[in-house]
Amino acid sequence: MxxxxxxxxxxxxxxxxxxxxxxxxxxxxxxxxxxxxxxxxxxxxxxxxxxxxxxxxxxxxxxxxxxxxxxxxxxxxxxxxxxxxxxxxxxxxxxxxxxxxxxxxxxxxxxxxxxxxxxxxxxxxxxxxxxxxxxxxxxxxxxxxxxxxxxxxxxxxxxxxxxxxxxxxxxxxxxxxxxxxxxxxxxxxxxxxxxxxxxxxxxxxxxxxxHVLGAMQETVQGIAIVKAFTMEQELGNRLNRVIGEAESRANxxxxxxxxxxxxxxxxxxxxxxxxxxxxxxxxxxxxxxxxxxxxxxxxxxxxxxxxxxxxxxxxxxxxxxxxxxxxxxxxDMPTQQQDRPGAQDLKISEARIELRGVSFAYPGSDAVLKSVDLVAEGGKTTALVGPSGAGKSTIIALIPRFYDPSEGQILIDGQDIATVTKASLRRHIAYVSQQPYLFEGTIRDNIRYGRPEASDAEVEEAARLAHAHDFILAQPQGYDTPVGENGVTLSGGQRQRLSIARALVRNAPILLLDEATSALDTASEAAVQKALEEAMKHRTVVVIAHRLSTVINADKIVAMQDGRVIEEGTHESLSKRANGLYARLHSLQGPDGAAMTETETQGA
The missing domain is CATH 1.20.1560.10 (ABC transporter type 1, transmembrane domain)
Structure with missing residues (x-):
């Protein structure tokens, strides 16, 4: 490595x-x-x-x-x-x-x-x-x-x-x-x-x-979890020990x-x-x-x-x-992911993504990906499915170069992404993570972060596609409503829809969705999924979904396990494979498309 x-x-x-x-x-x-x-x-x-x-x-x-x-x-x-x-x-x-x-x-x-x-x-x-x-x-x-x-x-x-x-x-x-x-x-x-x-x-x-200030800030940020699990006493004891050491050193x-x-x-x-x-x-x-x-x-x-x-x-x-x-x-800390000397801007034609023999391990951990070969055709939707720990989210993280593979190459339209500038690579990618994050400012500001030059009309159109326009208008100041720290004034589903709108307003040829509908209830997920289907047209989409029902219509489904690609095909072809991984995963889901439990996915 x-x-x-x-x-x-x-x-x-x-x-x-x-x-x-x-x-x-x-x-x-x-x-x-x-x-x-x-x-x-x-x-x-x-x-x-x-x-x-x-x-x-x-x-x-x-x-x-x-x-x-x-x-x-x-x-x-x-x-x-x-x-x-x-x-x-x-x-x-x-x-x-x-x-x-x-x-x-x-x-x-x-x-x-x-x-x-x-x-x-x-x-x-x-x-x-x-x-x-x-x-x-x-x-x-x-x-x-x-x-x-x-x-x-x-x-x-x-x-x-x-x-x-x-x-x-x-x-x-x-x-x-x-x-x-x-x-x-x-x-x-x-x-x-x-x-x-x-x-x-x-x-x-x-x-x-x-350490003292950091622990206090961490407690404030996670105060709901602290109170829900009655962690006050335990965290207080830990903080008191650190404060005592700091006091002794200050003395x-x-x-x-x-x-x-x-x-x-x-x-x-x-x-x-x-x-x-x-x-x-x-x-x-x-x-x-x-x-x-x-x-x-x-x-x-x-x-x-x-x-x-x-x-x-x-x-x-x-x-x-x-x-x-x-x-x-x-x-003076060295920056590991610097652009190579002479790196060129990424040039997009079909937005075809290809992984060739990609392996990856997080520092201090075993390999997460093992010689993965995968192609996401340009203008089509490729869905990654598999149990927890299969490496799906890692692939999503490697495409925009949040990390670099230890072995192999990732190519977009035949260009190794390690040889192009990170700025040009990420300009052509819109990303929605599992955990939506909103910044201090208004709702309009947070959507416009996807593309600062976007007009108000484009911001509102992206919100409509993300099924967010109606709840935004219901806010006290509409699109000009402050969201508070990390969107504390909004529900998890509302934050996720704003995150999706931010990705849509970017209007990028590549769309990465890392369980983008995971925070939505069933009704909202169905509406957002329908809107996403419209937004996915003519884009290269790589999507991870916790409900397999949301990727049934994907052009290609890639089933992964233990860091390897086990099988790939369409929903129709994969679901008919006897004892196939995708068929087993699909059979574990109920008729309402409920997500698998952790135990079920690991045992699948």
Missing amino acids: DDRHDQERPAVSTASNREVMRRIFIENGREHLKGYIFAISCLVVMALTTAFVAWIMESVISTAFVHPDPNKVWLICGSIFVAFLMRGLATYGQSVTLSKIGNNIVASYQRRIYEKLMKLSVGFYNASRSSHLAAQINQNVTGIRDVLNMTVTSLARDVLTLVALLGVMVTKDPMLTVIIFVTAPPLIYAIRYVGDRLRTATRESIELNS RIARLSERTAPLTEGFAGLVISGVLAYAAYQSIYGHVPPGAFFSFVTALLMAYDPARRLARLQSQLERAVVNARMIYELL
């Missing part, structure tokens, strides 16, 4: 934090360069004005208290006011700019993720929990924005502010500044140690939280993240108290004017906030980079 239908899997990234951050800046830096330059300019203004306030404190003390000079006092007070005003305007400018850039980055990656999800195969979604996937994406998509914003603000605001304030401190008292620098390395080492431990805990926490992250607080606070308290003691000693016993010391202490106190933010930066970046890395794992 080859790997043409292997499922895509997100490979755990081994890229270092530096590599992930480098990629983030390469992908986003140039596009938002002007915005970042403006934001950085504002942050530089904030840093310089902060340092200016600390620097001018010596003049404040000297001109106001030691050597009073009213003229200079007014000038100094005015300059302080201007500094704070400039700082306020710069704060506003950088906040709005970075928020705008961040929102644009989030929107951009949301589009990229959606585009990637549309390229992944059906096999990927069968192997992934959709609720878990959605929750994980929702949690992680902001990581890239946070990496950029935190890096820019830290470098342009906190680092510059700290450097500027350290410059003030050096000019006021070089010896004290050197002493502070000498005592800092142990603090930096401790913070790095915490950051390394935080990285693993953060990833585990994201995984657990995505561990909190302990690791906040471990920097006592380190930085203790260090800051030691330094500030020592500086104040030294300043008091010099003023009392050395008769040194207090202005320089006051300016130094002001710079030291103002440097505390940017230093504290920088101390916490690594732990915050660890979280953001973990989030970003998980998004990149999804974006």
